[in-house]
């Protein structure tokens with residue numbers, strides 16, 4: 193037993209002595225919720241730095257570092273019924289320890305539990321372990337079985353001697369924490385166990401405002417760290433309690449920053465729209481009513497000295513670029529510059545080409561600034577930006593490098609903002625006086641949510657697609673039907689149409705993804721030798737990527753084989769068929785984005801989702817959602833419903849904000865509580881406001897001047 197002093201704030205009279213189980217007797221080390229993580233046993237200076245990089249500074253932060261998944265080690269598996277590649281816990285007696293000498297020493301230990309036996313294979317065995325692992329002793333192991341020469345075996349499982357008083361058979365689910373190099377799961381669990389001894393002292397700022405039906409904060413944290421029952425699900429009240437607090441903390445953080453930025457002066461951009469009207473005259477189509485409405489909303493903002501912070505949401509292909517052009521022209525007409533930032537070079541290139549073709553006839557100069565620009569070209573462009581000869585500058589992150597100086601930046605437009613860090617957004621905003629900001633996204637975010645959680649952003653929605661679009665026909669097809677697919681492709685090609693071929697997503701390795709793409713490319717060339725094709729992937733140098741895209745756009749190549757780099761923003765209206773290999777590996781939102789690349793012209797377009805059989809019931813249901821719906825919002829919701837409980841936790845990107853417990857779509861019902869709670873806290877408990885923001889938002893996000 194070791195002893196630990198505990199108290200919620202600082203040490204002093206009244207600090208309570210608390211005991212926790214430790215392996216050796218240690219000198220009493222006091223630590224508190226607010227102590228540095230270095231106060232935890234097992235956290236030395238090097239680990240402190242690693243933890244800080246994960247934004248974990250104090251003991252309290254460890255409590256809010258939540259598991260991303262769980263394993264159930266509570267039930268022992270009888271050895272007689274074990275199968276290969278089965279993960280689980282066993283308990284048995286050591287019947288034999290064999291030291292196999294060879295080029296590399298090995299130990300083969302035999303365990304038996306009366307129902308059968310299992311081997312444990314070890315490639316190293318330190319003397320203390322050798323002293324313990326003796327025939328007759330009882331051993332608990334957790335690992336994955338594999339078929340060995342002598343039968344089933346586990347290689348270096350986790351273990352405990354089961355015949356010692358310290359032996360603790362797991363009574364809870366075993367949590368797995370998001371980690372970083374050099375920190376093991378065992379370390380996380382030890383630190384969390386120490387921090388949990390203080391969980392009841394965690395101030396519960398909301399208790400007095402929430403009704404008695406709500407569980408306490410500590411209960412929620414305990415449930416997530418050491419659930420004794422089934423994998424916790426988001427419907428659990430304790431979970432909901434945490435989600436509510438997290439949403440509230442984000443809401444409060446943004447409310448606080450809004451106060452500052454409201455006061456600041458932005459350029460008043462109120463022209464008479466001459467430039468926009470001239471632009472419309474040369475455009476081959478008319479803006480839709482939805483586009484016109486949204487343009488109106490933006491113009492109203494631009495005419496105010498209060499900086500615009502507007503989120504423009506529109507499903508794939510809804511015509512957001514035209515709206516961006518309208519905003520840009522309003523600024524240019526009033527002699528302001530516009531920075532237009534895209535997440536990748538391909539997209540930046542596409543956008544700049546589109547803007548240049550649209551706007552050059554009006555005498556508007558569009559510049560293209562990315563990392564790979566030659567020195568001379570870069571210098572000339574920077575000069576033109578400084579002297580305001582270039583009015584619209586399209587680019588990637590390169591736009592906010594220090595040497596880029598705008599003469600009169602009035603408007604910043606960010607495409608697919610969720611791919612940019614908040615820091616990048618701020619750096620760019622710092623370039624102007626206080627420029628207006630328009631953020632474009634195809635990610636569906638409920639309006640209520642955007643207004644409460646993103647209290648800083650006004651929202652415009654393009655809720656109708658341009659006319660003349662026929663819905664993309666979506667088919668789900670086993671990859672064994674390749675012959676049929678080739679016939680379909682030949683048919684399309686004969687009609688002069690173009691095809692996207694999207695290669696499987698291989699998350700673990702870009703190299704493997706590239707190999708897969710090259711194989712598909714070679715296969716297609718062999719099957720359709722007379723058809724010119726392009727291959728595009730993330731590893732291609734920027735100039736080559738641009739060339740491959742330009743060739744496809746111009747119709748010089750008829751099939752574009754691509755890794756998922758084409759996901760957002762690519763616009764080739766003549767492409768009417770998309771084939772997606774291994775669609776079952778991709779997220780529904782991503783598939784929806786990809787599919788949005790076709791169906792942009794007048795032609796009837798199709799998207800073929802290929803899968804590799806057998807396809808499980810759940811995977812089939814997921815693909816069917818895509819077949820049956822074309823609405824990004826519906827698809828996102830269904831995706832959520834179809835996810836299993838094990839997939840709920842973890843840091844993942846949902847729209848614009850990264851949450852730990854809450855999910856903006858799933859927990860939408862909680863949003864209604866936020867404004868009242870925030871008002872009450874701001875009025876009665878300003879200190880709690882600060883503490884909550886620090887607890888949940890911490891240093892991860894700095895909203896000041898951004899929103």
Ligand SMILES: Nc1ncnc2c1ncn2[C@@H]1O[C@H](COP(=O)(O)OP(=O)(O)OP(=O)(O)O)[C@@H](O)[C@H]1O
Nearest residue numbers: 477478479480508509510511512513514634658761
């Ligand atoms: N009002 C309109 N009438 C006809 N076509 C339009 C209209 N507005 C836009 N388009 C065309 O629709 C296509 C899709 O528009 P755009 O690329 O702006 O979509 P988007 O909203 O940016 O989609 P994504 O999120 O997929 O990039 C383009 O080819 C564009 O020229």
